[in-house]
Amino acid sequence: xxxxxxxxxxxxxxxxxxxxxxxxxxxxxxxxxxxxxxxxxxxxxxxxxxxxxxxxxxxxxxxxxxxxxxxxxxxxxxxxxxxxxxxxxxxxxxxxxxxxxxxxxxxxxxxxxxxxxxxxxxxxxxxxxxxxxxxxxxxxxxxxxxxxxxxxxxxxxxxxxxxxxxxxxxxxx
Amino acid sequence: xxxxxxxxxxxxxxxxxxxxxxxxxxxxxxxxxxxxxxxxxxxxxxxxxxxxxxxxxxxxxxxxxxxxxxxxxxxxxxxxxxxxxxxxxxxxxxxxxxxxxxxxxxxxxxxxxxxxxxxxxxxxxxxxxxxxxxxxxxxxxxxxxxxxxxxxxxxxxxxxxxxxxxxxxxxxx
Numbered sequence: 001x002x003x004x005x006x007x008x009x010x011x012x013x014x015x016x017x018x019x020x021x022x023x024x025x026x027x028x029x030x031x032x033x034x035x036x037x038x039x040x041x042x043x044x045x046x047x048x049x050x051x052x053x054x055x056x057x058x059x060x061x062x063x064x065x066x067x068x069x070x071x072x073x074x075x076x077x078x079x080x081x082x083x084x085x086x087x088x089x090x091x092x093x094x095x096x097x098x099x100x101x102x103x104x105x106x107x108x109x110x111x112x113x114x115x116x117x118x119x120x121x122x123x124x125x126x127x128x129x130x131x132x133x134x135x136x137x138x139x140x141x142x143x144x145x146x147x148x149x150x151x152x153x154x155x156x157x158x159x160x161x162x163x164x165x166x167x168x169x170x171x172x173x
Numbered sequence: 174x175x176x177x178x179x180x181x182x183x184x185x186x187x188x189x190x191x192x193x194x195x196x197x198x199x200x201x202x203x204x205x206x207x208x209x210x211x212x213x214x215x216x217x218x219x220x221x222x223x224x225x226x227x228x229x230x231x232x233x234x235x236x237x238x239x240x241x242x243x244x245x246x247x248x249x250x251x252x253x254x255x256x257x258x259x260x261x262x263x264x265x266x267x268x269x270x271x272x273x274x275x276x277x278x279x280x281x282x283x284x285x286x287x288x289x290x291x292x293x294x295x296x297x298x299x300x301x302x303x304x305x306x307x308x309x310x311x312x313x314x315x316x317x318x319x320x321x322x323x324x325x326x327x328x329x330x331x332x333x334x335x336x337x338x339x340x341x342x343x344x345x346x
Binding site: 006007014018020021022027029130131133141144148152154155158161164167168169 | 327341342
């Protein structure tokens with residue numbers, strides 16, 4: 001096992017910075033491309049990250065610490081952000097994400113007063129018993145997943161443009 | 174086909190910025206992890222990107238425009254950076270990449286005076302006839318591939334830590 005709080009927070013605090021230095025100023029061709037029907041463009045991914053900050057990570061953490069395994073925590077709707085029609089510039093979306101992420105990092109530092117709390121268990125509606133350390137590890141990997149998704153989606157936009165080089169570019173497959 | 178010079182440069186100029194706001198300050202656990210023997214950590218990926226700036230993209234572009242299909246361009250050693258033992262801090266490695274990338278973007282803008290040049294053809298040692306637009310598209314996708322690689326490698330570091338959530342995290346598979 002590799003999780004520790006300090007290193008996890010290193011990633012969590014960098015995700016908004018990466019987005020902030022990558023997405024703003026890109027042409028709509030990059031910002032609006034996706035991998036086909038039912039898949040997300042970069043803006044939708046950031047909206048999904050915001051939803052997670054509001055309704056997933058910290059609420060679930062609190063729920064586990066409060067309820068333990070006594071009752072399953074509420075399911076998180078991974079698609080709810082798609083109901084929100086948002087035409088705001090990507091800068092604003094990222095700024096909202098950055099603000100709430102910064103607040104949540106402050107909260108998590110306050111909540112996890114000692115490493116023993118990482119072993120606390122709760123009841124996931126689908127998986128059964130889970131630990132706080134698993135939830136927090138998932139938060140980190142979830143960030144990395146969606147960063148990888150954003151660049152993968154963009155790479156596929158040039159899937160045919162690269163011609164025969166596609167053979168060397170695993171990301172296109 | 175989606176390639177155009179302006180949008181391609183948007184990505185090329187952002188890659189060093191993303192790296193610069195992500196990697197410096199990370200613990201060694203993140204910077205040194207890889208996907209097992211023969212795979213690259215984040216530092217090695219950035220070294221590989223530097224090699225490409227020096228010996229791949231611009232040299233090949235010039236070669237195509239000078240030689241056309243008359244002779245194959247020299248093969249690029251995709252592993253040569255691994256021969257270089259480098260203990261410098263990641264900040265320095267990224268700075269070198271950023272400097273040479275900035276220079277190369279200036280060069281490419283000077284070289285590609287008009288869109289007709291994008292259709293120029295050269296002879297790839299393995300693929301045969303290739304176009305300048307394919308080379309430049311590949312440069313962009315190559316950046317995105319390696320950004321995705323860096324975050325994928327890190328996500329796998331927590332592959333076991335996430336517990337049952339691994340099921341929802343495609344990046345770990």
